[in-house]
Amino acid sequence: MVRGGILRVAVVGGGPRGASAVERLLAVHAQRPAPAHDAVASPGGRPAARAALLEITVYDPFSPGPGKVWRTAQPRLFVMNTQSFYPTLIPSEPGLAPPLAGGSFDAWREAQRAAIDAGTCTLAAEEQAELKGLESRDFPPRALYGRYLAQTWDAVLAAAPPGTTVRHVPAEVARVGRTPHGFAVTCANGRAQEADAVVLALGHVPAQPSAEQAALADAAAHLGLHYLPPAAPADVDWDRLPAGETVLVRGMGLNFFDVMAALTEGRGGRFTEGHDGRLVYTPSGREPHLVAASRRGVPYRGKADLDAYYAPSVELRWLTRAAALAARQAGIQPSFDQDLWPLLHRDTLWAYYSTLARVEPAAVSEGFLEELSAALAVEGPGWEPRASEVVHDGVVPARRLDLRALGAPLAGWHAADRAELDARVLAYLDEDAAGSARGEDDPVKMAIAALHRGRAVLKEAVADGGITEASWVSGLRGWFEGLAEGLASGPPAQRIRQLAALMRAGIVGTVGPEPRFWVDRSARSFTATSPWVGGPEVRARWLVEALAPANAVARADSTLLSGLLADGLVRPRFLAGADGVPQPATGLDVTAPPYRALDVNGLPVEGLYVLGLQLSAVQWGTAIAAEAHPFAAPGEAHDGAPYPSGQRTLRDADAIARHILGVTS
Structure with missing residues (x-):
């Protein structure tokens, strides 16, 4: 219920998805005509006095825009998995509310380079040096992308239309509950604030360990071993790992390459071009010996060297x-x-x-x-x-x-x-x-x-x-x-070349496909072996899980999600397998767009919206950064259509903003 002419919207999560929700709320609000005294509108379209003022509160312990994942203080060695020309926070899709400010990362990159040349750039010297060598087809540091998100956030707020306010509460939300007037958003410190509508833009949340992971951690605690559970690489203190000691690394996906970079280049090692066109690694002497394992026994394949996100020569003739x-x-x-x-x-x-x-x-x-x-x-x-x-x-x-x-x-x-x-x-x-x-x-x-x-x-x-x-x-x-x-979905090709150089230098080895892990209590060591590889097993006192935390709401280690599930305000989506037996999917159960949460009885919770990763049971593969300019994708001239999936998250945010503000067109 809107009271006092003010519509209060809480956005839980200040990373790119939360920032998109705020950007869209401001952009849609700017299109609204000035309300008449007796005009009506409401969050979710429910009858109520139309709010003349919009008050948005963003809850996140980290700075809005970058959030935690893209924070600007993380190591510069951690690079994006997409090239500079790909990501954007600002939509360009026709039919959406026009943006108030900002543009794509590549446009920001070019503007910053021009400012460097003009001597007007305000970025730190390290960031300016990165930008000078960063071209459109290069893979930028994640911290630099975080700077783009931070500056774009500031630009959007500076262009906020009259009658709107945006404030940031640097705290984690512990509970969202219903009240007679809407919702109460309670932070971990116990402070609560009211909201008429809530957007859950949670991004990655920690996951409860699996039974195997819990057993490994327990054994490590009792035997003096060292077990590092799944975590974002930027959150791990890699200095803990001792030089020269064998370290088992489980997982050879994208997180593995961050682990690899942190423990090699991050410790002073150097890659140089060899005479045969391959990279050569010169150790610093501070590296541990990494032995990597994955189900396939090899890492993700590296990306092809292209000047476009989609290979221009490849046209879909059948799956149009x-x-x-x-x-x-x-x-x-x-x-x-x-x-x-x-x-x-x-x-x-x-x-x-x-x-x-x-x-x-x-x-x-x-x-x-x-x-x-x-x-x-x-x-x-x-x-x-x-x-x-x-x-x-x-x-x-x-x-x-x-x-x-x-x-x-x-x-x-x-x-x-x-x-x-x-x-x-x-x-x-x-x-x-x-x-x-x-x-x-x-x-x-x-x-x-x-x-x-x-x-x-x-x-x-x-x-x-x-x-x-x-x-x-x-x-x-x-x-x-x-x-x-x-x-x-592999890493930049340079990472594959670096891994090959590290193997030639004896810094990295592998376990083999279908690895098995256990703890040898008599030897006080982690042990790994592959049924496809002969010889002795690998033993180590250190085991690193280079796996992304599980994105499953039922396994989330989140007070907020646990409370929403326990209160019946949300429920996991269930999908029937080939045997017809329903099983919980990874995401929440929601309505059709704009995505409102369904409660324990399957009824829409008016005013409670879901954006991003927790939509994984109704969307597939859309929880990555939005694609800049997807409406000029090459190779689609045969059916004249772009790829709307490229900016799906931004379109979802726009739909949620329109629903909250009661705007139908």
């Missing part, structure tokens, strides 16, 4: 937006495995073999591409055996694509010992780095580029019940997500 959305528009709920994946599979094969025919014409027979195109055009399930036959007859065996094997390159292979294993992993890393350098001339990287482009279409097609629950659970999240993440 029109094809992906056709079933939904016809009122049919498709299956991922049966309806969507076959389209993307065709595009992946075509991207690989059309590139192969261009760069290695001797690897294919005359007329191969024409025969493949005809096979891929076959309707129904018959296309796949026909395409396999064409490939078998028209491609030399060594150059045939095994898409699943790309994601598990060590599957089925036995190593006599870890020396043989590391030699093979090193060869894999060198080839992956070389493929990244070849860019659009590498068939494997272009197959991955098709997967990457296809994800942008899938994100839109599967959102909000776009596919069956069973195929969401067993197909999209069951097998495809892991494959796509390992292939298309």
Whole structure:
């Protein structure tokens, strides 16, 4: 209920998503006509006296804009996983309320460089030095992106329209409860404030340990071992790890590369270019000996060296937006495995073999591409055996694509010992780095580029019940997500080159695929081994979990989320698997956009909105930074459509702002 002509909105979480909510509230409010004395409006559209004033309170222990993840004081060695031209806090999508200030990170980068040249830049000397060498296709330090977020936040607040106020409460919210007039937002220090509407923009929250992790931590505490649970790398004191000692690292995804950087370059080691084009690592002598493990036994593949987010030469011929959305528009709920994946599979094969025919014409027979195109055009399930036959007859065996094997390159292979294993992993890393350098001339990287482009279409097609629950659970999240993440969400290629140099220098080794971890109490050590690798197991007194904390609301180690669940104000979403048995999904149960939380009885909680990661049960892969200028994406001229999924989070924030402010157009 709006009282005293003031609409009070609480935004819980001040990172990029919370900042987007504030930016959209201000932008939408600026479009509203001045309210008449007896005009009506309300949060969520409920009848109430229209508020002439908008008061926004942002709750976060860290500074709004960067929040915790992008805070500007973190190590400069931690870089983004996207290039400078990619991210933005400010939307450019047509139809949204016009921004009041700010632009994309790349526009900010160029403006700051111009200010440096003019001698008017106010950034710290270290940040100015980074900007001087940072081009549009480079991967910026996360701390520098945090500076962009901080300055954009300041610019948005400076442009706030009359009748609005924004204040920051530097505290964590412990509880959000209902009151007769709206909500009470209570901080960890016990202070409570009222709000008419609440936006939960929580971002990453800590997760409760799994049973195995709890057992490892307990054993470490009793045996004098050192166990570092899953955490953001910027939150860990890496100086604790002793030089020269073996450290087991579980996980070879994106967090692993931060661990690697912190314990090598971060301790004074240096990478230089070798005469053979490979990197050479010169140790400082302060590094520990890292032994890394993951289910696949190898890290994520590195990104291809491109000047664009999507490879311009890769065009989706089958998984177009029109094809992906056709079933939904016809009122049919498709299956991922049966309806969507076959389209993307065709595009992946075509991207690989059309590139192969261009760069290695001797690897294919005359007329191969024409025969493949005809096979891929076959309707129904018959296309796949026909395409396999064409490939078998028209491609030399060594150059045939095994898409699943790309994601598990060590599957089925036995190593006599870890020396043989590391030699093979090193060869894999060198080839992956070389493929990244070849860019659009590498068939494997272009197959991955098709997967990457296809994800942008899938994100839109599967959102909000776009596919069956069973195929969401067993197909999209069951097998495809892991494959796509390992292939298309990898680190900058430079990180792969650095890892190879560290292996050659003896700083990093590996455990092997499908690793097993346990504590040897008699030896007082952590132990790791792989069933695919012979020789003795790896023993260490230190174990680092280089894994991102689980993004599952039911496992969240959060007083706020636990309280909301216990009070029945929110509930996890349940999805039925292939056996028809409902099981809790990772995110909250919400209405259709704008996303209002559903309570324990399945009823919408008016005025309580969800934005970002906790929407993971109704959105797939949309919880990353918003993409700048997604409406000029290359390669979509065939159906004339952009990728709306690129700015989905910003569009969600705009929809929430309109709903709170009672604006319908």
